Amino acid sequence: MSLITLESSRACQALRGSALPALRKLSLQETEAVVVINGRVSSYYLKQLAQEAVMPALDGRELQNQVAVVREPAMYQS
Template sequence: MSASDYPPSFEPADVLFASPHTYLRRLVVTTSEVEVVITGRVPSYYLKQMAQEAIRGCLGPRRLRNEVQVCSA
């Protein structure tokens, strides 16, 4: 399922919670009228990018701030 498959009312946190990637389901998503912020830790830059791209489809007019940290285990 791609981000564009979600209905417009789908919240960014719901998209990550539905992810098959365990690490993405652990990230914290904070939303406001103007911004969506992703925080937390993942073991690779690939997963950081995956989180960002998963949420991009339900941003609407809001901007995205990806503050996910990459921490090798």
């Protein structure tokens, strides 16, 4: 089973149409059985929002959320 990237898929359009720039930068790979979200975001909240954005476009497929949460270093230290 090989994963492919489809910029025109409903799942991809769900992320590209997001009002959140962090979600628009994520990538998707899809097969007939699975949708995989990849990339990096700064919070678990954004990771969850990405998953929720894609879920309506799954059409019965499995969702694998492989988005990494990477905390940004503090700009100022006390």
